[in-house]
Amino acid sequence: MLAYAPAFLLFLVFCVGVLREPRRFSNAVLLGLSLTFASAAWLLELIRAHETLGKDLTIALLVLAGLGVVALSWLLITNGVTMVSKEGRSLANLLSLLAGIALATLVALFITASVLRDHTLTVAAGTAVAVAGYIAFLFVCFIVYGFLYGRLHIRRRADYVVVLGSGLIGGTDVSPLLASRLERARAVHRKLAVRGRRPVLLASGGQGPDEKIPESHAMADYLVARGFPAALIDREDRSTNTEENLRFSKSIMEKANSGYRCVVVTNNYHVFRAAMISRRVGIRGHVVGSPTAAYFWPSAVIREFVAIFVAYWRTNLAVCLLFFLGGLSVWWLS
Incomplete structure (x- = not known):
């Protein structure tokens, strides 16, 4: 049970944060971290108790994640085409299409690096996946907590x-x-x-x-x-x-x-x-x-996330630079 301690502490901090001020993005990140640590702890405990089952489940989850990325890129590209046809060509309406193309490019880069086994290409793909994983984590945090915030019942008078x-x-x-x-x-x-x-x-x-x-x-x-x-x-x-x-x-x-x-x-x-x-x-x-409207929602949500990501540009730039420097170090030392 000790493996769940970090998740429990993060969730406790999250609850305090929501009670004090539910309108902070830090609440979304804390919830995402607590769920991530809890999932990792559960998987670790499963591997310890049932090694073969745990490893098979890990592989299955990785495969599902890969297939999910492919499916998501296709859905985003399809939605992007719908948005352009219904709402016209503007940067905001192109966001889901651009996100889908970016995901498809990332998948293609990863597959190419795996097939060619080129050292430089492999490090570049790994760095790109790490940066994309960081952005995806923040995006999921935004989606999940945004959904929860929209359903908070705050009983107050209103003038x-x-x-x-x-x-x-x-x-x-x-x-x-x-x-x-x-x-x-x-x-x-x-x-x-x-x-x-x-x-x-x-x-x-x-x-x-x-x-x-x-x-x-x-x-x-x-x-x-x-x-x-x-x-x-x-x-x-x-x-x-x-x-x-x-x-x-x-x-x-x-x-x-x-x-x-x-x-x-x-x-x-x-x-x-x-x-x-x-x-x-x-x-x-x-x-x-x-x-x-359902067709409008993906591009609109991406636009909202981009605005939040840019609002915290210093922190996000620093994290992305760390990933880049880490990839550069791996390339230089290996």
């Missing part, structure tokens, strides 16, 4: 329901993506109203270069047209990105009520990063998500 804006169709009309946020916001508002509160619904979104009106105005019009009381709607119409959405909304809420609490509504793929940003700008509240 505001903040809806983050998204692009308008034709410069004036609410898109299906934004409509899903507004419908979720109405549902949250109804739930709060049942408890005897009448929170203000704060539509947050400025006017983009290709938009004829601010997103917040189109959002308010959408809500009023569906029977939502205009008196309970406020607008934040200066923001151009998520951080500004939250920062400017915070200013409006603090000016009206210094002790406010709020619920922020966005799409499910965006929940965890929005929560991280809300912590950074000092928002007092939590974030909930609305459904997203």
Whole structure:
């Protein structure tokens, strides 16, 4: 049982972190590490107790992992083609396609190095796999904890329901993506109203270069047209990105009520990063998500992860450089 001690300690730290502040990415990493150490400990115990079974299971897991990478690369490439055909060619829409191509290239490099048995190529492939493994670990941490965070039930009063804006169709009309946020916001508002509160619904979104009106105005019009009381709607119409959405909304809420609490509504793929940003700008509240079309979800999630990865670029660059220097050392010494 001693083998499980690191996993247990990491999970304990994770639980404390969630209780203190659930909107930290460190919680995701701690959960991922605790699960990794627990899995490794279980496999080690199995090998000690049943050596042959343990080794066979290890080989089977490695084979499944390899097949999983191949299958994932194919799914990502397929999804990327769908995204481009439905949403147009932009860097954000190409992310799943690029990720799939990168995985396929990694598999090809690994197979080539194994067949040719070239020393330089083998070290390069090993280094690439190590870097990819590190990124994949962080991505899985992001997915798993983001899923859990989106299902946390934080029972607090709320004076505001903040809806983050998204692009308008034709410069004036609410898109299906934004409509899903507004419908979720109405549902949250109804739930709060049942408890005897009448929170203000704060539509947050400025006017983009290709938009004829601010997103917040189109959002308010959408809500009023569906029977939502205009008196309970406020607008934040200066923001151009998520951080500004939250920062400017915070200013409006603090000016009206210094002790406010709020619920922020966005799409499910965006929940965890929005929560991280809300912590950074000092928002007092939590974030909930609305459904997203299945074909849109992979590229959107990858985009969110890339944004988080870049936000911690110093740490991630240092780790990747360590892998590179380790590979260089192995190549030089062997």
